[in-house]
Amino acid sequence: MKNEVLEVAVWRGDTQGETQTFEVPRKPSQTVLDVITYIQRELDPTLSYRFACRVGVCGSCAMVVNGVARWTCRTHVSKVVDKAGRLEVLPLRNLPVIKDLVTDMAEFFNKWTKARGYFSGDQTRHDDFATVRPDSPHRLEVDRAIECIGCGVCYSSCDVVSWKPDYLGPAALNRAWALVNDERDQAQSERLAQVLSEAGCTACHTHTSCSKRCPKELAPTSSIAGLKRMVGRAS
Amino acid sequence: MTSGRNQMLWRAQRLSAHVLGLLVLVHLVLMVIAVQGGLTAAEILSRTQGAIGWLLFYSSFVILVSAHAPIGVKNILQEQFGWRHSTASRLSILYGLALVVLGLRACWAVFTGGQL
Numbered sequence: 081m082k083n084e085v086l087e088v089a090v091w092r093g094d095t096q097g098e099t100q101t102f103e104v105p106r107k108p109s110q111t112v113l114d115v116i117t118y119i120q121r122e123l124d125p126t127l128s129y130r131f132a133c134r135v136g137v138c139g140s141c142a143m144v145v146n147g148v149a150r151w152t153c154r155t156h157v158s159k160v161v162d163k164a165g166r167l168e169v170l171p172l173r174n175l176p177v178i179k180d181l182v183t184d185m186a187e188f189f190n191k192w193t194k195a196r197g198y199f200s201g202d203q204t205r206h207d208d209f210a211t212v213r214p215d216s217p218h219r220l221e222v223d224r225a226i227e228c229i230g231c232g233v234c235y236s237s238c239d240v241v242s243w244k245p246d247y248l249g250p251a252a253l254n255r256a257w258a259l260v261n262d263e264r265d266q267a268q269s270e271r272l273a274q275v276l277s278e279a280g281c282t283a284c285h286t287h288t289s290c291s292k293r294c295p296k297e298l299a300p301t302s303s304i305a306g307l308k309r310m311v312g313r314a315s
Numbered sequence: 316m317t318s319g320r321n322q323m324l325w326r327a328q329r330l331s332a333h334v335l336g337l338l339v340l341v342h343l344v345l346m347v348i349a350v351q352g353g354l355t356a357a358e359i360l361s362r363t364q365g366a367i368g369w370l371l372f373y374s375s376f377v378i379l380v381s382a383h384a385p386i387g388v389k390n391i392l393q394e395q396f397g398w399r400h401s402t403a404s405r406l407s408i409l410y411g412l413a414l415v416v417l418g419l420r421a422c423w424a425v426f427t428g429g430q431l
Contacts, residue, residue, distance in 0.1 A: 277321075285390075308329075311326075
């Protein structure tokens with residue numbers, strides 16, 4: 081380690097605010113979440129941030145680190161720190177800031193609902209299990225999209241969301257694509273109406289930032305392309 | 316903008332992009348062949364004069380570009396510059412009209428040897 085002390089600029093305030101710089105001791109195998117936790121516990125207990133699992137399962141600790149949205153718990157300082165030993169940690173883009181590094185995720189999840197990103201079946205507990213072949217083309221499409229944990233990294237990285245706030249965004253459309261391919265789902269026409277709307281897949285410009293930044297290495301761009309093909313066929 | 320109109324524009328842009336991709340490929344191959352053969356601009360023009368096939372080919376090119384580009388320009392004006400939908404639409408329609416008039420005029424000039 082070249083620098084024994086990290087210079088960490090952290091966003092303070094809500095939508096209006098500025099960064100505050102802290103000096104944090106550099107340690108081996110230190111993650112960005114370790115750094116933020118050190119600041120809150122040792123330097124300024126008023127700092128607000130969000131985390132839960134610390135091991136890349138929950139997705140709640142996503143922030144913008146040196147310009148790129150990431151899970152802070154899975155980001156080693158050594159991978160992102162600049163040559164001068166500086167880090168800049170900001171809240172996720174494209175979401176209202178509640179305080180410091182905590183964003184309001186309500187609109188992000190509301191868009192999942194708008195995209196009909198939830199399962200609508202017609203079976204009851206008394207019916208037999210649906211049989212879905214694991215190697216069927218539709219099930220394989222579901223496999224490629226299903227592992228999203230809703231961390232908001234793709235949404236924060238999407239330029240179209242910045243320009244067009246109504247755009248449903250990559251996570252909601254990725255979820256819609258998973259459900260389009262769920263042969264048990266009964267709400268396909270309602271979902272198609274949302275996917276076809278001006279805020280739906282036709283707004284995507286295929287910048288692929290969502291796929292590049294997804295910590296789960298999913299490809300929302302590919303899911304949106306699938307929706308676009310479906311829209312084309314629906315004409 | 317209504318959802319139906321949005322879908323129509325999106326489909327028009329996507330379809331025109333598919334066809335334009337093919338036409339651009341033909342155009343590039345043609346250019347490479349023409350240059351390798353050592354043809355001058357005057358010799359190329361002498362071959363295009365009266366060639367109804369090339370007139371139709373490049374007129375299609377112009378018409379598709381005139382549909383494709385203004386839709387993209389409208390999106391850029393709205394998304395990048397925050398223009399209102401109505402203003403962006405009007406300007407992009409004017410842009411499309413300019414493209415189609417200037418483009419078809421150029422095709423006709425190449426077909427007739429410069430006589431408009």
